Amino acid sequence: MKIDLAGRTAIVTGSTGGIGLAIATGLAQCGARVVVNGRRAAAVDRAVATIAQAGGAAVGFVGDLGAADGCAALVAAHPSCDILVNNLGIFEPRDFFDTPDEDWTRFFEINVMSGVRLSRAYLPGMRERDWGRVIFISSESALNIPVEMIHYGFSKTAQVAIARGLAERMAGTNVTVNSVLPGPTLSEGLAEMLRPEQEKTGKTLEEVAADFVMEHRPSSIIRRAATVEEVANMVIYLASPLASATTGASVRVDGGVLSVI
Structure with missing residues (x-):
């Protein structure tokens, strides 16, 4: 199998390091033009350089996509994309009884609403062109809620629900929407x-x-x-034409942590 994404534009949120950078690098190596995102210009520049060294093409967008105005600025700068990877996310262990309202709101805005806003912006164009991929990077914590960070698990479950709903909303088109559930x-x-x-x-x-x-x-x-590349490999496959019959799925890269079949 050969994954060819030449001519496709991909946006990967929160992609200056970790899983996000591995996804962005892999997509670029398959021929996609990738938009790399982070909040700090120096980190974005390093990520773009890393992708270039790996033989890919990338441009940077500096902005906080955990806020509505940051998402709007991204869409204004890059009004169209073929592949949207909603990778931006935060985590923080904190006991339920010590987690104030503002932390719940912060996790919801960053982990959930960033993907909602960008999907709302980019899916209509994908539907019009009758091809597109939207992927939410969720977590096995969406199903295996961690007692030490319930607020995080809640946000990851929300991503799975949104991805499934959007897949059904795109029914009958060549636009797929999936969530990926990495483990540790x-x-x-x-x-x-x-x-x-x-x-x-x-x-x-x-x-x-x-x-x-x-x-x-x-x-x-x-x-x-798992390595970040192992997670990225699954995302790259789902972003490709080869995964045309996979939509509305929660695809696990959890190392077998989840015991459900």
Whole structure:
């Protein structure tokens, strides 16, 4: 199989690092012109340079897509796209009883409403051209709600519901909408969180990440953290013409954490 995205424009939100950068790089390597997004110009520039070094084409958009005006500015700068990857998201462990209203609102605005606003802006053009891909990067936490961050799990469940609803809204067209559910993934955020344990034990980062997975997600079948590239590979497939019969799906890249069939 060969994935050819030549002539397609892709927007990947929150793509200056981690899963987002891996997705943006992979899409660009398949021939797509990718719009990279982040809140800081220096980080966006680094991501664009990274993609160029990998042989892809990318442009940057600096803006906070967790706010309505940031989404509007992106759409004004890039009014059309063929592939929209709603990857922007935040997470933060906090007990339910210590999570104030403003945190619930912040998670909803960033994790959920960014994808709602951009899907609302770009899906009509995809429908008119009768081809498009919208992918929400959710999480296995959408189904396996983490007790230590219920507010995060709630936002990820919302993404799954929106993706399914939008897929049905696009019924009968060649526009697909799906959600992807990664499990524990060794992104920069997890690496930073595990750095003190790595320094204390002398283990490799991968070994410490595997210990973390088995402590917090003991149902994992692969018994390690996934790489960002492993998650990106699934997203790239769903973004391609090869995935034309997959829509309204919640596709798991969770290492077998979820026991539901």
